[in-house]
Amino acid sequence: EAGVAQSPRYKIIEKRQSVAFWCNPISGHATLYWYQQILGQGPKLLIQFQNNGVVDDSQLPKDRFSAERLKGVDSTLKIQPAKLEDSAVYLCASSRDRGDEQFFGPGTRLTVL
Amino acid sequence: AQSVTQPDIHITVSEGASLELRCNYSYGATPYLFWYVQSPGQGLQLLLKYFSGDTLVQGIKGFEAEFKRSQSSFNLRKPSVHWSDAAEYFCAVAVLILTGGGNKLTFGTGTQLKVEL
Numbered sequence: 592e593a594g595v596a597q598s599p600r601y602k603i604i605e606k607r608q609s610v611a612f613w614c615n616p617i618s619g620h621a622t623l624y625w626y627q628q629i630l631g632q633g634p635k636l637l638i639q640f641q642n643n644g645v646v647d648d649s650q651l652p653k654d655r656f657s658a659e660r661l662k663g664v665d666s667t668l669k670i671q672p673a674k675l676e677d678s679a680v681y682l683c684a685s686s687r688d689r690g691d692e693q694f695f696g697p698g699t700r701l702t703v704l
Numbered sequence: 705a706q707s708v709t710q711p712d713i714h715i716t717v718s719e720g721a722s723l724e725l726r727c728n729y730s731y732g733a734t735p736y737l738f739w740y741v742q743s744p745g746q747g748l749q750l751l752l753k754y755f756s757g758d759t760l761v762q763g764i765k766g767f768e769a770e771f772k773r774s775q776s777s778f779n780l781r782k783p784s785v786h787w788s789d790a791a792e793y794f795c796a797v798a799v800l801i802l803t804g805g806g807n808k809l810t811f812g813t814g815t816q817l818k819v820e821l
Contacts, residue, residue, distance in 0.1 A: 631814075632814075633708070633794050633796070633811025633814055634748070634794070634809075634811050635811070639808060647808055682747060682748070689807070690807050692753070693750075693809065694747075695740075695748040695749070696747050697745065697746055697747045698747055
């Protein structure tokens with residue numbers, strides 16, 4: 592069974608630029624999560640989808656971050672415009688259903704200069 | 705609000721020695737607890753989890769953890785560490801999402817394990 596795929600693996604941008612990350616969850620997994628992991632900290636949940644609906648986005652900075660999962664499969668996380676403090680690893684995870692074990696992708700390391 | 709504390713930022717052990725990584729949590733209800741491992745450039749991998757029942761939980765790669773409600777702890781142990789265990793370890797607590805169902809993970813800040821040969 593293929594794991595969670597993410598791209599790109601690395602991204603370097605200037606502040607105020609825009610960036611997008613892509614995630615392809617494990618086939619058949621209904622729940623998809625985006626986490627932000629700042630250096631020296633544990634991952635923090637940004638948004639959780641159940642199929643194509645949002646379950647929890649309470650920690651998503653909505654003035655600059657957006658995410659979608661239009662067909663209930665792949666997902667895109669966008670930052671516009673980026674700030675220096677957005678430098679982090681962005682992890683995508685999926686689970687068969689809510690409350691099930693989460694499987695994590697390798698992450699996208701974002702550096703904002 | 706729920707929180708997870710991992711008091712040791714870095715730990716160094718010799719290969720073959722025993723290991724214990726500490727984790728304390730704060731959560732009003734019965735917690736669901738997890739330990740994850742993250743190797744450089746890799747995503748997080750679940751080592752073990754505690755939902756209920758036996759307070760000593762066995763996981764993959766020879767790891768185990770013990771849930772102690774009286775101490776609000778869920779420490780990770782391994783009797784004999786291998787060089788390949790060098791990684792970062794995260795403790796997490798699952799919190800129920802009341803409005804949408806399911807749960808979300810709150811992670812500790814991690815413990816970086818170094819193994820000396």
